[in-house]
Amino acid sequence: MGTMTNAAFAWLAAGLGAGIAVIGAGIGIGQLVAAALEAASRQPESAGDLRTTMIIGAALIEGVALIALIICFLLAFKVA
Amino acid sequence: MNESQHLLASNEAATTEHQAVEATTATAEHSAAPANEANAHVTEAHAEAHDVPPAEVFTHLFSELGDHHGIVLFGHVADLPLIFVDNGKVDFYTSEHSMEAAGTYTMHKGHPVKKVDSNPPQLDLSVTNYVFFQWVAMLLIFVVMRLVVGKYKKNPKKAPSGLQNAIEALVVYMRDTVVYANIPVKRAADRLLPYFLTVFFFILTVNLLGMVPGGHTATSSLSVTGALAIIAFFVINVTAVQEAGVGAWFKHLLGGAPIGLAPIMIVVEVLGLFVKPFALAMRLFANMSAGHMILLVLMGLIFFFKSIWVAPASVLFALFINCLELLVIFLQAYIFTTLTAVFTGLAIGDHAHGEEHAHH
Numbered sequence: 001m002g003t004m005t006n007a008a009f010a011w012l013a014a015g016l017g018a019g020i021a022v023i024g025a026g027i028g029i030g031q032l033v034a035a036a037l038e039a040a041s042r043q044p045e046s047a048g049d050l051r052t053t054m055i056i057g058a059a060l061i062e063g064v065a066l067i068a069l070i071i072c073f074l075l076a077f078k079v080a
Numbered sequence: 081m082n083e084s085q086h087l088l089a090s091n092e093a094a095t096t097e098h099q100a101v102e103a104t105t106a107t108a109e110h111s112a113a114p115a116n117e118a119n120a121h122v123t124e125a126h127a128e129a130h131d132v133p134p135a136e137v138f139t140h141l142f143s144e145l146g147d148h149h150g151i152v153l154f155g156h157v158a159d160l161p162l163i164f165v166d167n168g169k170v171d172f173y174t175s176e177h178s179m180e181a182a183g184t185y186t187m188h189k190g191h192p193v194k195k196v197d198s199n200p201p202q203l204d205l206s207v208t209n210y211v212f213f214q215w216v217a218m219l220l221i222f223v224v225m226r227l228v229v230g231k232y233k234k235n236p237k238k239a240p241s242g243l244q245n246a247i248e249a250l251v252v253y254m255r256d257t258v259v260y261a262n263i264p265v266k267r268a269a270d271r272l273l274p275y276f277l278t279v280f281f282f283i284l285t286v287n288l289l290g291m292v293p294g295g296h297t298a299t300s301s302l303s304v305t306g307a308l309a310i311i312a313f314f315v316i317n318v319t320a321v322q323e324a325g326v327g328a329w330f331k332h333l334l335g336g337a338p339i340g341l342a343p344i345m346i347v348v349e350v351l352g353l354f355v356k357p358f359a360l361a362m363r364l365f366a367n368m369s370a371g372h373m374i375l376l377v378l379m380g381l382i383f384f385f386k387s388i389w390v391a392p393a394s395v396l397f398a399l400f401i402n403c404l405e406l407l408v409i410f411l412q413a414y415i416f417t418t419l420t421a422v423f424t425g426l427a428i429g430d431h432a433h434g435e436e437h438a439h440h
Contacts, residue, residue, distance in 0.1 A: 055415065
């Protein structure tokens, strides 16, 4: 232990960043699926279309989260 | 390091107890004594322990997961050839050993570098495990599709059965719900259908080969997914220009906003052109490498704690992750194809030359 080096700060930032990014993506996908399920239960005949649209939306949210995670990876690996 | 040695030593018999103390003192010396002397102490302690520390088992397994020059088939290591092009000179080696023996190149941190200036060769065309398994996937797709086509040609009137039926279900599903549903122009959809089916089956097969014992997932390399995304980039934009015209393609860079907003919109839309394929590449890469890394970490826990009681939990959880991985494999192949189709449809927009709209 001892004083924190720059690398230590970078790793801390990478870890915290990954966690926060995942929180955001989790809330996003949670709301998306909740809305899709509600819509599908109100109108079961549209469930097929809804599923496709839902998966595309989930993939886009996931894409944003992945870009955040890539930044965290860069922080963790490049500084070391 | 210090901790892993402790873990290792405490599990050994009483005779090795003092070695653990020696190892800790050796590492404690590390800060005070000259570095090389302290290192000598540590390696001595390792040699006496007659074992690989858990941390090194993990790094070894980790390097096995990545891109390297060899595959393991039924417990035997098969070497794959290394091909370098440097200053117009082509070097061919059958294995890493023969490369080291020839003396021009050497391995440094898992990458081949020149011995003279420790730079990588200008062009590395080596057949790595990822390249090999992509070839396996291509061969597999070719053989399976030929078989199915042969069956259709033999009895065109008979209802499909077996393998033919499975492939037909996938092809018809992709055609109706992915390509025709998302690309508004029928002519473009028909022309691009072979591309979408090829991409879908290629990604699916490459992903599935990673689940076979001894197999590697080529899509967990950013180079492979990047190449697929670059192809997708050209498919999206070339189709848009062909179907909607160059003028409409430039006009969609405005995003439908008034001309006054052009300085902002053009920057955003040009960025969007490149972010879409970039996200495609990243998504596939991250999803496919994450699953394998979780499996590796779960298995690594057994080595790390060196305890049989960790194994049942590890193995059961790994089994669960394996099932999840199967779902992810199909989902990611589907997502990549669907998103490419959606982006193509969006890029064409409503500007198509008076074409009839296929599905709405």
